[in-house]
Amino acid sequence: MANVELRNLTKVWDQVTAVDGINLEIRDGEFLAVLGPSGCGKSTTLFMLAGVYLPSGGDILFDGARVNDVEARSRNVGIVFQSYALYPNMNVLQNIMFPLRFQETRDAAAQAREMAELVQVGELLERRPSQLSGGQQQRVALARALVKQPNLLLLDEPLSNLDATLRLTMRAEIRRITRELAVTTILVTHDQLEATTMADRVVCMNVGRIEQTGTAEDLYLRPDTLFVAGFIGSPPINLIRLQASQRAVLDVPDTAETVGIRPELLHSAETGLPVTVTTVEPMGRETLVTADSDLGPLRFLEATSRPKWSAGDKLHVSFRSQDTIVFDGAGQRMSDLHAAIG
Amino acid sequence: MRSSTFRTGTNMLVFLGPASFFLVCLLLAPIFVDLVVAFTDMAQTIRINEFTTKQFSKLVRASEDAWLGFELRSSFYRALSLSAVYIFFTLAIFNLTFGLILALTTTALPDWLGGVYRAIWLLPRMSPSVVYALMWIWVVDPTERGLLNQVIGVLGFSPINMKLDAPIVLIVTANGFIGASIGMLILTSSIRSIPEHLFFAARADGAGSLSIVRHIVLPALRWPLSYITVFQFLALLVSFEYIFLIMGPARSTMTMAMLAYTKTLAPDIGAGQYAYGAAITLILIVIGVFVALVLYRLANMTRLLMSPRIEVQ
Ligand SMILES: Nc1ncnc2c1ncn2[C@@H]1O[C@H](COP(=O)(O)OP(=O)(O)O)[C@@H](O)[C@H]1O
Ligand SMILES: [Mg+2]
Numbered sequence: 001m002a003n004v005e006l007r008n009l010t011k012v013w014d015q016v017t018a019v020d021g022i023n024l025e026i027r028d029g030e031f032l033a034v035l036g037p038s039g040c041g042k043s044t045t046l047f048m049l050a051g052v053y054l055p056s057g058g059d060i061l062f063d064g065a066r067v068n069d070v071e072a073r074s075r076n077v078g079i080v081f082q083s084y085a086l087y088p089n090m091n092v093l094q095n096i097m098f099p100l101r102f103q104e105t106r107d108a109a110a111q112a113r114e115m116a117e118l119v120q121v122g123e124l125l126e127r128r129p130s131q132l133s134g135g136q137q138q139r140v141a142l143a144r145a146l147v148k149q150p151n152l153l154l155l156d157e158p159l160s161n162l163d164a165t166l167r168l169t170m171r172a173e174i175r176r177i178t179r180e181l182a183v184t185t186i187l188v189t190h191d192q193l194e195a196t197t198m199a200d201r202v203v204c205m206n207v208g209r210i211e212q213t214g215t216a217e218d219l220y221l222r223p224d225t226l227f228v229a230g231f232i233g234s235p236p237i238n239l240i241r242l243q244a245s246q247r248a249v250l251d252v253p254d255t256a257e258t259v260g261i262r263p264e265l266l267h268s269a270e271t272g273l274p275v276t277v278t279t280v281e282p283m284g285r286e287t288l289v290t291a292d293s294d295l296g297p298l299r300f301l302e303a304t305s306r307p308k309w310s311a312g313d314k315l316h317v318s319f320r321s322q323d324t325i326v327f328d329g330a331g332q333r334m335s336d337l338h339a340a341i342g
Numbered sequence: 343m344r345s346s347t348f349r350t351g352t353n354m355l356v357f358l359g360p361a362s363f364f365l366v367c368l369l370l371a372p373i374f375v376d377l378v379v380a381f382t383d384m385a386q387t388i389r390i391n392e393f394t395t396k397q398f399s400k401l402v403r404a405s406e407d408a409w410l411g412f413e414l415r416s417s418f419y420r421a422l423s424l425s426a427v428y429i430f431f432t433l434a435i436f437n438l439t440f441g442l443i444l445a446l447t448t449t450a451l452p453d454w455l456g457g458v459y460r461a462i463w464l465l466p467r468m469s470p471s472v473v474y475a476l477m478w479i480w481v482v483d484p485t486e487r488g489l490l491n492q493v494i495g496v497l498g499f500s501p502i503n504m505k506l507d508a509p510i511v512l513i514v515t516a517n518g519f520i521g522a523s524i525g526m527l528i529l530t531s532s533i534r535s536i537p538e539h540l541f542f543a544a545r546a547d548g549a550g551s552l553s554i555v556r557h558i559v560l561p562a563l564r565w566p567l568s569y570i571t572v573f574q575f576l577a578l579l580v581s582f583e584y585i586f587l588i589m590g591p592a593r594s595t596m597t598m599a600m601l602a603y604t605k606t607l608a609p610d611i612g613a614g615q616y617a618y619g620a621a622i623t624l625i626l627i628v629i630g631v632f633v634a635l636v637l638y639r640l641a642n643m644t645r646l647l648m649s650p651r652i653e654v655q
Contacts, residue, residue, distance in 0.1 A: 052542045072545040079546045085539035089561035098557070102548030144547070 002062050002151035002184050003028045004049070010057035011044050018044040020208035021058065026186065031178060033187045033199030037231065041208040042188040043082075046154050049186065051075045062151060073102065078145030078183075079154040082161065084137045086129035092116065092140050093125040099148040115143040118177060135166045142174065146181060153178065153185040159194060171198055192232050196220070204228050226331035229260045235288055237262050237325075240295045249273065249294045251342030252326065259339045260325040263288065266300035268308075272318030273341055280307045291317070373627060379620035386614045397621035417601075421622075425597040427510060428517075429578045436518025437574045438567065441525020446555065448526070449533045460530065463523045475587030478516045482588075509594040513585050517578065525570050532566045533559060572637045579630050598626055 004026040011019040019041040026032050034042050047053040049060060051072030060067050067075060078099075086095050093112055100108040116122045119139040129137055138158060145153060158174065159167045175198050178185045189195050195202045196216035204211045204219055204227075212224040223229035229237050240246055240259045252259060264286075275291035275298060287307045290299050300317060302308060309315065321340040328334050380397060382390045401418040414422065444463060448456035466474050481489040484503035491501040504512045536558065544554050582599040589595045591604045606619030 047542065050542070050546045052545060072542075073548040073550065075546075077546060079543065081539045081543060083537060083539050085537065085543040087540065087544075087558065087561075090557075098544075098549075099547040102550075102553070144543075148548070 003064070004152060004184065004186075005061040005064075006045075006049075006058065007061065008058035009045070009048065009055055009060065011041070011048060011053060012056040017208050019048070019055075022205075022208075022210055024203060024210065024213070026184060029182050029184055031175070031185045031187070031198065031200045033189060033195035033202045034205060035189055035192055035195040035202055035232075036205035038190055040205045042190075042205060043156055045205075046079070046156050046186065046188050049152065050077050050079045050154055075152075076148065076150050077152045077154060078148065078150035080138075080141045080145045080156065080158045082157040084129075084141040084161075086132075086137055086140055086144070088129055090128075091125065092121060092127050092129075092132070095129065095140055096143045096147055098144060103148060112143075112147055115147045116140075118146075118180070119143045119173075134161050134163075135170065138162065138170060139173075142177065146177070146183070149181075150183065153183045155185065155187045157189055158187070159189070160191070167194075174198065192234070196232075204231065206231070222333070222335075223260075223325065224333055226258060226260075226327045229325060229327070229333075233262060235263050235299055235301070238266065238298050238300075246295050249342065250339045252339040253334070253337055255328055256326045256334060256337065256339070257329045258327040258331075260327065261319055261323060263299045264301045265323040266298060266317050266319050268300075268302070268315050269318040270316065272316040275315060275317055277309045277311055277313040277315070279311060280309055282307055291315075293317070376620045376623050376627070379617050380624045381621075382617045384617040384620075388616065397617045400618060401621065401625075417596075418622075420593075421596055421598045421601045424510070424595065425579065425599070428514060428595075428597055429575060431510075431514045432518050432521060432578055433571065433574055435514070437521040437525045437570060440518065440522040441570065442529055442563070442567075444522060444526040445529035445533055446559070449530055460523075460526060463526055466520045467523050471583050471587060474520070475516075475584055478512070478584075478588050482512055505589060505592070506594075509589060509592065513589060513595050516584050516588055517581065520584070521574055521578070524574065528566050528570055529563055532563055536562050568637065568640070572634055575637065576630055576634060579626060579633075598622060602626065 006022050006024040009019060009022045009024075010017070022045065034045065036042050044053060048055050051067070051070060051074075055068055062075070087098065090098065093109070093116070096112040096116055097108050100111060105111065113122065113125070116125060119142050121136055121139045121143065124132065124136060124140075129140070132140065138161075142158070155174070159170055162170060171194065174187075187195070187198060196219075199216070201213065202216055202219055203213045206227045212219055212228045214222075219228055219232050223232065226239070230239060237260045240250075240261075242250070242252060242257055242259060246259075250259065273293050273295065275293040277289055277291045278297070279290045281288040281290075282305060283301075285303070285305055287302045287304055288299060289302060289307075289309055290297060292298075298317065318341065321338045324339040326334045326337045326339055379390075381393050381395060383392050383394055383396065384390050400415070402412045402414055405413040407413075444460070448459050450456075451459065469477075480487075482504040483489075483491065484501060484505065486492065486495060486501055488501070490504065495501065502508075540558050541554060544558050549557065580599050582597065582603050585595050585597065585600055586603065586608070591600070591608060596604070602619045602622040604613060605615045605622065606613055
């Protein structure tokens with residue numbers, strides 16, 4: 001319902017620069033995830049979009065119009081907080097109806113009920129927030145954010161307070177609802193799975209800056225920076241710092257500083273790099289093996305629930321050269337360059 | 343088995359002993375003494391000659407027309423109504439309304455400014471009663487030297503004598519400026535404890551400042567406001583020191599507490615009617631307990647009505 005643009009957006013608190021010159025464009029109807037570690041400025045960015053915080057610099061544009069100085073209440077932005085922030089003294093229906101108080105709405109109660117049905121809390125309208133479970137509170141918060149048909153829906157870590165199963169359900173639910181309403185949505189999360197499964201596009205942030213913007217696949221397979229490579233993926237990518245001993249084993253350009261290889265792209269083989277197994281961790285369908293090598297410790301995944309190896313075993317691992325990712329001294333990926341066992 | 347009962351016993355003695363001791367000595371015993379003395383003829387000396395209800399008959403007199411078969415004597419009636427007026431206005435205007443306004447405004451200011459402002463409001467509470475009373479005596483001094491008269495003199499009005507013309511306004515204001523700070527402190531900390539996200543949510547939902555106060559802040563202050571009401575009601579019911587220090591034993595501000603004090607312990611003004619004072623005090627105690635219970639009940643009602651938290655899913 002709205003095209004959103006951030007131009008060089010900055011927020012400085014007393015000492016910290018929480019958001020450091022962000023440039024970003026969100027297309028109408030897009031579902032964008034902002035992914036990053038705790039404290040990287042995700043919430044601050046979201047609150048600036050909502051109009052709760054004033055930017056220290058830069059511009060926010062809704063459909064091309066600058067809204068920096070537009071008050072929160074005039075922006076028509078719906079927001080779901082990590083804490084849900086339901087009004088404790090109001091029941092579910094009153095909570096959902098609250099935004100409609102400040103608009104000229106013909107039949108507020110009917111609209112609120114309709115929204116309650118959409119998020120499946122139609123039976124709980126008389127309850128107080130304190131009488132709801134986490135998942136139910138979450139749905140009510142979502143209904144409250146959506147009832148005024150916002151131009152932009154902001155979700156601040158909406159699933160982080162839910163248990164694992166509920167999280168799975170709500171992920172699908174939120175996606176269904178935002179699709180149904182075709183609302184432009186920004187989801188903030190520190191959970192990469194949440195970001196990659198729900199969003200059309202993912203923005204990866206670190207210390208107030210955008211590290212990379214792209215599809216989930218882009219971020220996973222072609223990380224622009226060392227940070228993105230390390231942050232995304234579980235178990236994490238193997239990052240090999242290239243010192244003399246590593247360079248002796250690997251065939252890699254001189255300007256490269258670090259080589260990355262995903263654990264699932266490394267596998268045991270007849271020939272290759274000799275390693276000694278140190279730990280074996282069964283992880284359900286797969287087994288994570290950690291081994292010592294001339295390159296340092298390496299993790300690799302074997303697609304088996306019955307570990308083939310045990311600690312102390314000696315074997316060889318190999319990988320395809322095109323699966324390696326090479327980074328320069330500044331932590332930037334050197335595209336089209338790869339490493340091979342030399 | 344026996345040793346464990348013994349230990350429970352000694353533990354209770356150790357932990358509750360001191361508190362119980364003070365409770366009995368400083369609260370229950372005086373009430374009991376008051377109860378006994380109220381039904382005697384003790385006066386001037388602490389000798390008791392007879393047990394009698396005549397102290398109470400000084401307060402009321404039989405009347406055929408009255409609803410309960412008796413009516414209040416005028417001095418007692420006057421004291422009761424003065425107390426009611428004094429308590430109601432101090433509580434309503436200063437302790438609650440002004441305390442609330444102070445809390446709302448100072449929390450909206452930047453932290454340091456709010457802190458300074460609140461500290462200023464705490465000054466009267468921190469200064470000794472006599473100093474505070476002297477300050478008011480200077481403020482309302484009927485000559486041109488009084489601060490109030492200096493101010494209104496500048497505005498072109500002639501001097502006024504508040505002690506004569508508006509004694510109730512004076513004692514309400516003097517007590518109110520002290521009482522407001524307690525309300526301010528309690529309400530400030532209550533406002534501070536409202537989660538920040540609730541304010542953010544309300545603003546994003548379209549609420550302006552007044553709506554936020556009405557829908558977010560005031561509901562969160564229900565419990566502290568009832569607490570302040572009960573607590574300050576009781577404090578005002580028995581308070582007389584500022585009235586006495588500013589007004590002296592003037593008839594125009596002779597509230598119940600003042601009456602009890604002047605009839606018994608106040609120096610040089612026909613004091614020493616111990617039994618009479620005890621009877622008045624007994625009535626004060628009964629009123630205090632009754633009103634506190636009613637208010638407590640009203641305040642607690644909402645809690646009782648709240649059904650238990652249910653976790654589903
Ligand atoms: N109200 C605030 N005052 C001062 N510093 C803040 C405030 N809010 C956030 N910060 C700081 O800004 C940085 C980013 O915070 P935040 O946006 O909440 O991170 P995230 O949501 O990504 O975990 C942090 O270093 C945090 O300490
Ligand atoms: Mg956050």
